Structure formats: C-alpha cells, structure tokens
Amino acid sequence: xxxxxxxxxxxxxxxxMACSKTQTSVGDFATYPEYKKNDLGLTYTPEKSTLRxxxxxxxxxxxxxxxxxxxxxxLESIAMKKSAKGTWVATLEGxxxxxxxxxxxxxxxxxxxxTPGVWNKAVGVNGLRAAIIDLADTNPEGWENDRRIEVxxxxxxxxxxxxxxxxxxxxxxxxTNKGKFLALTEQGTLTPDGLKSGIDHLKELGITHVHILPSxxxxxxxxxxxxxxxxxxxxxxxxxxxxxGGYSTDPFTPEVRIREMKQMVxxxxxxxxxxxxxxxxxxxxxxxxxxxxxxxxxxYYRQDEDGDYSxxxxxxxxTASERPMVRRYITESVKYWAQEFHIDGFRFDLMAIHDxxxxxxxxxxxxKISPSIFVYGEGWMAGGSxxxxxxxxxxxxxxxxxxxxxxxxxVRDGLRGEWMSAxxxxxxxxxxxxxxxxxxxxxxxGATEHPQVDYEAVNYSSAPYANNPTxxxxxxxxxxxxxxxxxxxxxxKDATPEQRKRMDxxxxxxxxxxxxxxxxxxxxxxxxxxxHIRNTYNQPDEIxxxxxxxxxxxxxxxxxxxxxxxxxxxxxAFRMATTEQVAANLKFIDSPEGTVMYTLNGEAVGDExxxxxxxxxxxxxxxxxxxPQGEWMLVCEDGRMQLDAPRSFTGGxxxxxxxxxxxxxx
Ligand code: CA
Numbered sequence: 001x002x003x004x005x006x007x008x009x010x011x012x013x014x015x016x017m018a019c020s021k022t023q024t025s026v027g028d029f030a031t032y033p034e035y036k037k038n039d040l041g042l043t044y045t046p047e048k049s050t051l052r053x054x055x056x057x058x059x060x061x062x063x064x065x066x067x068x069x070x071x072x073x074x075l076e077s078i079a080m081k082k083s084a085k086g087t088w089v090a091t092l093e094g095x096x097x098x099x100x101x102x103x104x105x106x107x108x109x110x111x112x113x114x115t116p117g118v119w120n121k122a123v124g125v126n127g128l129r130a131a132i133i134d135l136a137d138t139n140p141e142g143w144e145n146d147r148r149i150e151v152x153x154x155x156x157x158x159x160x161x162x163x164x165x166x167x168x169x170x171x172x173x174x175x176t177n178k179g180k181f182l183a184l185t186e187q188g189t190l191t192p193d194g195l196k197s198g199i200d201h202l203k204e205l206g207i208t209h210v211h212i213l214p215s216x217x218x219x220x221x222x223x224x225x226x227x228x229x230x231x232x233x234x235x236x237x238x239x240x241x242x243x244x245g246g247y248s249t250d251p252f253t254p255e256v257r258i259r260e261m262k263q264m265v266x267x268x269x270x271x272x273x274x275x276x277x278x279x280x281x282x283x284x285x286x287x288x289x290x291x292x293x294x295x296x297x298x299x300y301y302r303q304d305e306d307g308d309y310s311x312x313x314x315x316x317x318x319t320a321s322e323r324p325m326v327r328r329y330i331t332e333s334v335k336y337w338a339q340e341f342h343i344d345g346f347r348f349d350l351m352a353i354h355d356x357x358x359x360x361x362x363x364x365x366x367x368k369i370s371p372s373i374f375v376y377g378e379g380w381m382a383g384g385s386x387x388x389x390x391x392x393x394x395x396x397x398x399x400x401x402x403x404x405x406x407x408x409x410x411v412r413d414g415l416r417g418e419w420m421s422a423x424x425x426x427x428x429x430x431x432x433x434x435x436x437x438x439x440x441x442x443x444x445x446g447a448t449e450h451p452q453v454d455y456e457a458v459n460y461s462s463a464p465y466a467n468n469p470t471x472x473x474x475x476x477x478x479x480x481x482x483x484x485x486x487x488x489x490x491x492x493k494d495a496t497p498e499q500r501k502r503m504d505x506x507x508x509x510x511x512x513x514x515x516x517x518x519x520x521x522x523x524x525x526x527x528x529x530x531x532h533i534r535n536t537y538n539q540p541d542e543i544x545x546x547x548x549x550x551x552x553x554x555x556x557x558x559x560x561x562x563x564x565x566x567x568x569x570x571x572x573a574f575r576m577a578t579t580e581q582v583a584a585n586l587k588f589i590d591s592p593e594g595t596v597m598y599t600l601n602g603e604a605v606g607d608e609x610x611x612x613x614x615x616x617x618x619x620x621x622x623x624x625x626x627x628p629q630g631e632w633m634l635v636c637e638d639g640r641m642q643l644d645a646p647r648s649f650t651g652g653x654x655x656x657x658x659x660x661x662x663x664x665x666x
Contacts, residue, residue, distance in 0.1 A: 029299050032056040034324045035085040041119030049096040049132050053117055055295050056086025058105045063090045066100040069124015100129040115294035122254040125224050127217040127239040131254035138258040146266045148342050149274035150372045153577040154470040154517055158565055160207040161478055162522040164247050165231055170545040173197050181247045181260040185267035191548040199271055205525055206565040209274040211347055217242045219285035223251035231544060233537040236285035240333050265342055274344030277337055281330045282353040283313035300326050302386050312353045312385035321358040331362045338369050351377025352394035359393045359401045376473050379406035398465035405471045405517055408447055410459040414439025415476045415507045416487050425491035427618040428507035432594030440596050446515035447472035448579040452588040468578050475519035476507045484524050486532045502639045502659040505560050509661040512564040513574055513614055515582050525561040527554035563641025573602040573612050581605060594619035609665035621658045627651040636663035
C-alpha cells in the first residue's frame with residue numbers, strides 16, 4: 001500500500017465500515033494474561049476436535065457447530081469452559097472433519113456477532129465460519145519433497161511483484177486457470193504468437209522470487225459470486241491464516257484453496273522460484289466487526305486519546321503489535337505460512353506501524369526455520385500513530401532491525417519523479433538535478449554508508465538506513481501509482497515514443513545494476529500499461545491485466561530486461577553483501593552533469609569481470625565522455641543489452657547516447 005494518507009484513504013476508506021469507538025471499558029489490556037502454548041484454535045484428530053480461544057475479557061463463549069460454511073441452523077451450541085490464561089475450551093467428540101464452527105463471545109453483558117476466531121486455518125465461503133479439516137489432506141502429491149529456495153545472500157534475489165489476476169486473466173495468456181493459484185502451475189503455455197507465457201515466461205525472464213499480492217483471505221471480493229469477475233488488490237484482511245477463496249477453483253470446500261495454493265508454491269519451487277507473501281497485519285478490513293474485535297474487543301488495535309481507533313493505516317484502524325498477544329499472533333501467523341506452505345519470504349505492508357521489537361522477534365523466529373526466508377516491508381505508514389517514532393519499524397530506524405529490508409522510495413522517486421507531483425519527472429526522464437543524481441547514487445550503494453554519497457541531497461533521507469545492501473529494496477515501480485510506462489508517458493509528454501521506451505530501460509538498468517535487492521512490477525518486462533490510471537486497486541481486469549501480445553510487440557523491452565537480470569545473476573559484483581565491500585569496491589568517478597559514472601572492482605568479490613564500468617546518462621541528449629584506457633568489452637550501450645556479443649573498445653573519448661546506460665568490463 002501507499003506512502004500516503006490520501007491514497008490509503010481512497011484505497012481502504014471506501015471498503016471500510018464507518019469508524020466507531022473502541023470498547024476500551026473492558027479493562028486494562030496490560031492485565032490480560034499471555035497464553036504461550038501452541039494449541040490456540042483447532043486441534044484435530046479423528047477421535048475428537050478441541051477448540052481453544054483466547055478471550056480474557058469474555059464473560060461467556062458459545063461454540064456453534066454447523067454442517068455448512070454458510071446458512072443453516074447450528075447442529076450444536078456448546079458453552080465453552082473457562083481455562084488457563086484467558087482461554088476458553090470445548091471438545092467435540094468423534095470425527096468432525098467437514099463440519100464448520102463459530103465462536104460467540106459475551107462481554108460486559110453484550111453478546112457479539114459470531115466469528116470464526118483469529119487462529120483458524122481453514123474457512124468456508126467468504127471466511128464466515130471456520131472449518132474442521134485435517135491439514136494433512138491438503139498436501140499435494142510430492143509435497144513432502146518440496147523445498148524452500150535457499151539463498152546465500154539476500155542480494156542474490158530478484159523480486160517480481162504479481163497480482164494473480166494481472167498475470168493470467170487476459171484471453172491471450174494461454175493459461176486455463178485464469179486468475180487462480182493454479183495459473184502458476186501450468187507448464188508449456190504460450191501467447192497467440194507462440195511465445196512463452198505463465199510460469200515458463202518467469203523462468204525465461206530469470207527472476208528468482210515471485211511476490212504475490214495479498215493471498216490470505218480478504219474481504220472485498222464476494223467469493224460466492226466469482227462469476228462477476230470483480231477485481232481487488234486485497235489489502236483488506238479478514239482471515240490471516242487461510243488463503244483467499246477467490247483464487248481457488250472452489251471457495252466453498254475449505255481444503256481446496258489450501259491445496260491449490262500449495263500446488264502453486266510447489267510448481268514455483270520446481271521452477272527454482274521462491275514465493276513471497278504480501279502480509280497486511282497492520283490493519284483489518286473492518287473495525288468492530290473484525291475477528292479481532294469480536295474475540296477480544298479493543299485489544300488488537302491501538303487507540304487514540306479519546307479511545308477511538310487510531311488510524312496510521314489510513315484504513316480506519318491500526319493493530320497494536322507491541323501488545324504481547326498481538327506480537328505473538330503476527331509471529332505465529334508468519335511461522336505458520338513458512339512451515340505449512342513453505343513460503344520463502346514476507347513483504348510487510350506499512351511496516352512502520354509495527355514496532356521494532358516485534359520485527360526483530362519475528363526475524364529471529366523465522367531464522368530458526370530458515371535464514372533464507374526474506375523479510376522486507378514498507379518503512380513508512382499512512383497516517384499518524386500513537387506508537388512513538390523511535391519504536392516504529394520505519395526506514396529511518398532501519399539499522400535497528402537487521403536482516404529486514406525496506407523499500408527505497410528515495411531511488412524510486414529519484415528515477416521517476418516524486419509521487420506527490422504527478423507531472424514531475426526524475427533522472428530517467430531527463431530531470432537531472434543534483435538531488436536526482438545523489439538519490440540515484442544512494443540507490444547504487446544500496447542505501448549504505450559510502451564516502452562519496454552526499455546524503456543531505458538525497459530525496460527523503462539524510463542518512464543511510466541499511467546496515468548492509470541486503471536491507472534495501474531498489475525499485476522504480478510496484479502496484480501502487482502509475483506503472484513505469486504510464487508514469488513516463490505522464491511526465492515526458494514532449495518525448496517521442498522511442499525516447500520514452502529508452503527512459504523505461506534506463507530506469508530499470510539503475511535498479512538491476514545497483515547494490516541491494518532489485519524488485520520489478522509484473523508486466524514491466526512487457527512494457528505494460530494500466531491505461532494511465534494511477535491507482536487500480538479495484539479497477540476491472542481490462543485495466544489491470546497483462547496483455548500478452550506485448551511480448552511480441554515490445555520484444556526489445558523483454559530482451560533488455562532479460563539481459564539485465566541474466567547479467568546481474570551471473571556477476572557477484574552487482575550483488576555485494578556487505579557495506580564494507582561496497583565502500584571498498586565501488587568508486588564514483590566525476591562525470592558531466594546529468595550522468596552518474598562508477599566502477600566496480602569485480603576481482604575483489606570473485607567476479608570474472610575484473611573491473612566493471614557503469615554510466616547512466618539521464619540527459620535526453622548525448623554526452624561526450626572519456627573512458628579509462630584499456631581493453632573494454634561493452635555489454636550495454638545505446639539502449640541495447642549485448643551480453644552474448646559485446647563490442648570491444650580501447651578507451652579514450654566516447655559518446656554516450658542520450659537516455660541510456662553503458663555497462664563495460666575488462
Ligand atoms: Ca475472501
């Protein structure tokens with residue numbers, strides 16, 4: 001989600017029920033006991049099913065059992081028994097697989113609406129009731145052999161951010177299971193021009209990890225009316241530990257969405273690609289009606305001075321990660337996805353809403369499962385928060401949560417123009433002031449401490465925020481705002497179509513050659529457009545879908561992106577893991593206005609390219625420069641990647657074409 005209030009309000013405000021007072025009269029949250037055992041929610045065996053709910057403020061809790069996920073009368077209503085540390089327990093004898101249940105909490109004499117609870121892992125249609133299943137039944141064939149993608153350094157990762165519908169929904173995708181988890185399991189799919197699409201396309205492009213937009217159960221799509229083909233990004237969480245039903249082939253049968261998501265993970269792993277989940281623990285779809293509110297009113301959210309929901313998310317509420325059972329909830333939830341679904345990474349929406357201690361705790365717990373699990377997030381929030389600034393997991397505090405990366409809006413906006421100035425361009429579109437230049441250099445050094453960067457001149461940050469380049473995401477576009485092509489069209493109206501395409505290529509060259517972790521938005525490699533609509537969270541498929549005919553029409557763009565990724569993955573000089581390495585081996589060289597020039601000492605980091613020279617020319621016109629003497633091989637020049645047929649050059653005077661990059665080695 002976005003950096004800003006305004007957008008967040010647009011994105012979430014229309015989806016969210018009216019804000020109302022939290023029920024802070026239920027007592028002092030600090031007195032609520034912490035329950036530390038791992039049996040919250042359902043414990044299933046064929047002999048019995050046990051349900052445990054943490055609801056310390058409840059006066060009574062009724063468990064209702066149903067035959068269906070929606071509708072019908074309860075088969076049983078059972079008074080749950082008060083148990084240890086604020087929990088309530090009930091046991092259902094016999095094999096209850098296939099049945100559904102809800103909890104109904106009474107607190108302060110008031111009986112709240114039914115809820116599937118917060119610890120459920122399987123739900124019926126629209127996530128209204130929790131389901132009794134045996135998780136072992138959801139494993140696809142061969143799941144026991146499925147392995148997470150191991151990475152040596154996080155800088156080895158190349159992220160591709162994707163919405164399920166964007167990727168596969170178009171008629172010309174060649175994919176059968178359009179808009180579903182299963183789309184990513186289909187091998188051998190082709191565009192009408194006979195080019196690879198789907199998962200084969202991803203392998204061809206060479207990315208290492210797919211970041212899937214929210215895929216937990218969210219609230220904005222009616223799963224019982226999927227034929228209406230409604231679209232939403234899904235930043236409106238309902239059940240955090242169950243997959244979204246709209247992406248399954250059958251949202252009514254609880255096991256199906258779980259099995260199909262696992263099939264997706266398995267297929268990507270077999271293709272050598274990791275899966276990163278976009279997680280949105282910072283707020284819920286609704287306030288008083290959320291599963292959090294219907295279980296322990298008020299506890300999971302922060303309150304402002306008047307006892308109202310505070311709103312750092314811009315969506316009507318914000319969660320309170322600093323409270324022990326909220327911290328525990330978020331941590332156990334990501335652990336569950338990592339362990340049960342073999343997830344390779346997590347992208348935290350509006351991460352600054354979470355406190356630093358929670359992020360560090362969660363990183364430590366994930367490391368116990370695998371240090372290859374990548375964690376990153378938006379180091380900002382979308383409104384004011386009662387959480388003091390020094391406790392926020394913001395990018396400015398980034399050094400206090402090691403091994404967790406933050407998005408660099410500094411390099412993003414340095415390249416494309418500031419997000420709040422719609423008509424304003426950046427370095428890649430020809431706006432080449434010192435501020436742009438230093439913001440690009442900030443990206444090149446991976447937001448680390450480097451003696452040749454003037455941090456005071458950088459876009460939004462006056463200091464490096466990464467301990468190491470493994471802790472920053474360099475990017476120029478994501479689902480938010482205009483996609484890259486549309487942004488360039490908007491700010492470079494005076495440029496020719498050919499020049500605009502060169503701006504796109506230059507911008508991504510900076511992303512892919514910079515130290516740090518590169519990230520591209522799905523479809524940018526096909527020169528996608530969103531029809532110049534800025535925020536498309538609920539726009540129809542016609543706006544959001546990838547048009548696969550572009551793979552032929554814009555084959556030049558695809559070839560360039562593919563070449564960039566291939567080069568990065570083959571050459572460790574672009575993927576240094578420590579600040580010390582970058583400071584020692586990356587040297588900026590004085591260069592004409594509107595250009596950035598630097599060398600990489602490849603030899604020092606085991607690269608077969610002993611020395612690498614990189615030049616970015618943001619000027620629309622060509623620039624005369626001087627190459628150091630030597631036998632150089634040019635792999636990128638004048639808007640072309642030529643890895644397989646580099647041109648040799650002996651140094652001396654050199655003409656760098658407008659809006660282009662030079663990459664050479666010797
Ligand atoms: Ca849903």
